[in-house]
Amino acid sequence: MTTRPLIVALDFPSKLEVHQFLAEFENESLYVKVGMELFYKEGPQILTFLKDSGHKIFLDLKLHDIPNTVKSAMRNLASLDVDIVNVHAAGGKQMMEAALEGLDLGTRAGCERPKCIAVTQLTSTSQEMLQEELLINEGLESVVVSYAKNASKSGLDGVVCSTWEVEKILEACGQSFLTVTPGIRLKSNSVDDQVRIATPEEARNRGSWGIVVGRPITKAENPLEAYKIVRNEWEGK
Numbered sequence: 001m002t003t004r005p006l007i008v009a010l011d012f013p014s015k016l017e018v019h020q021f022l023a024e025f026e027n028e029s030l031y032v033k034v035g036m037e038l039f040y041k042e043g044p045q046i047l048t049f050l051k052d053s054g055h056k057i058f059l060d061l062k063l064h065d066i067p068n069t070v071k072s073a074m075r076n077l078a079s080l081d082v083d084i085v086n087v088h089a090a091g092g093k094q095m096m097e098a099a100l101e102g103l104d105l106g107t108r109a110g111c112e113r114p115k116c117i118a119v120t121q122l123t124s125t126s127q128e129m130l131q132e133e134l135l136i137n138e139g140l141e142s143v144v145v146s147y148a149k150n151a152s153k154s155g156l157d158g159v160v161c162s163t164w165e166v167e168k169i170l171e172a173c174g175q176s177f178l179t180v181t182p183g184i185r186l187k188s189n190s191v192d193d194q195v196r197i198a199t200p201e202e203a204r205n206r207g208s209w210g211i212v213v214g215r216p217i218t219k220a221e222n223p224l225e226a227y228k229i230v231r232n233e234w235e236g237k
């Protein structure tokens with residue numbers, strides 16, 4: 001598996017669809033993302049199944065609450081033995097620090113603490129929505145970079161952002177700060193509800209650490225073939 005992962009978003013209603021999807025990949029070890037839809041239906045057991053099948057896991061629950069609640073929740077998530085967890089940077093620095101404290105408390109001796117990253121602005125958010133609905137009167141890029149700096153100052157390992165903010169974030173937070181970029185589309189794909197989209201090649205050229213790809217693979221007529229096309233473009237083959 002590449003050190004700059006292609007993370008497949010398992011946005012399925014239940015474990016049945018997950019099993020059907022993964023069956024096509026035979027023995028390939030994937031980096032998968034489990035989000036709210038699947039986790040709220042199946043609970044931690046789905047993570048055990050994925051780990052036992054040899055996959056790495058980004059548990060994408062996007063915590064956003066008061067610091068004490070996030071700390072306690074992260075303490076529990078730490079015991080699930082996943083590779084990445086996340087919060088919303090909009091929760092603020094104190095909340096992000098609390099998330100790390102909870103993870104440190106919950107990580108079992110001898111195990112690695114899950115990496116913790118913060119969502120800056122969702123890739124479905126546009127400049128217009130930022131201003132008109134969220135009432136944030138800054139440029140979107142500057143808001144994203146500013147939230148990334150808060151995440152970095154709080155000790156987090158990286159952020160979720162769009163491909164188009166990666167360069168500025170790496171300049172501001174250092175080249176080893178992780179940038180995970182969803183909103184990835186091949187030229188032939190539909191945009192769906194995403195706004196700040198990029199191709200796998202653009203993500204690679206802009207320096208994304210990892211890309212998250214859901215529907216372009218999971219809804220493809222041939223998911224394994226779609227996965228290989230995305231992976232080849234991401235890896236520059």
Ligand SMILES: O=c1ccn([C@@H]2O[C@H](COP(=O)(O)O)[C@@H](O)[C@H]2O)c(=O)[nH]1
Pocket residue numbers: 009011035119121122123124160161182183184192194212213214215216
């Ligand atoms: O800003 C964000 C944060 C998370 N996501 C998640 O990534 C996948 C993208 O799925 P696609 O089908 O490739 O659009 C999905 O699970 C989102 O919840 C994001 O898109 N943007």
